[in-house]
Amino acid sequence: MTPDDLSLICRIVRARAGYVVDQAKAAIIENRLGPLVRREGFNSLSDLVSEIKAKRDERLVWELADAMLPKDTAFFRDRTPFTQFRDVIMPDLEQRLGTSPLRIWSAGCGTGQEAYSLALTIDEVRAGRAGRAVQIVGSDLSERCLERAAAGIFNQMEVQKGLPIRYLVRHFERQDEAWHLSASIRQKVQWSRVNLISEISTMGQFDVIFCRYVLGGLEDLMRKQVLSQLAGALNDNGYLIVGRDEAVLDQAVGLSPVWGSSDIYRRETALRIVA
């Protein structure tokens, strides 16, 4: 790999996804792109980059950006945000007046574990009781991830990292070596391809947005822009949950941390002047 090739890869990922990749970490770059190189039938990463330089094939450019993005995710990742969602956020939302569905967005959902963790939590909290309708939307930049998310099929390692065993026995079936999530939970989540650094207003307004371990990888300016868009997509008093150590304390976008937390924010009620 030449420095030119590495530079092109970093520029593509930055332009398409706003994601910062350190050009000096050639080994990481080659490691992440190895599966794409093989899938696309190239002999080396250099060959793949040469093809992009020669043809600017949009599909391949996006595949490259997609392959470079981190894919780490887990059911109930970090646990606490989900217990706070169950114990504090849901009760708060449920007691608010209104008949429109509660809307929850897992932004940057990867292979769907976060969105499904929310669906499983709500299903357990409601325990068959009727309640205000809930819409859960999982979005990601990666079509490949969204296909996996929608299928709801996970391997043994994935269902053991964070998923309490009671959920596994209630909502999954084992087929060969894979665990299939029940249709009743899968149907609770809609999937959508969304690039958070683009215009997101078509997503509508939400009561809760989980956007975890996404913002930290973005360059500063882009992070502020995405944060501002996410804040704009929240209803008044809606909640934004970010990843641990992704504190976004930024009064300018109208978000305030709640319960002394560094990863849960609430959109301040818009100032209304009544004359």
Next chain:
Amino acid sequence: MILENLGFHVTEASDGQEAIAWCRASMPDAILLDWNMPLMSGIDFLRQLRTEPLGDGPKVLFCTVENDLSHINEALKAGADEYIMKPFDGDVICAKFAEVGLL
């Protein structure tokens, strides 16, 4: 090894009867339990444990190749707190110990 690195003091029992004797002498905080053991199966050990004085105290995590739902359901019914399917890695152990409140 994984557990020791997490700060737990680990004692190994070679079969279920020895494990029951250990528990009677000093009830542990957690028990990692295979399904297939000499003299006494894991599920029989668990049922016995839960009838012992203070036997409802330890968190019991099965750790076994018996990975089908019928085994898991039977374990939960007998009072298991979590279930680890082999093969697994250190992250899984951490996640499961966190799930039962020990990390």
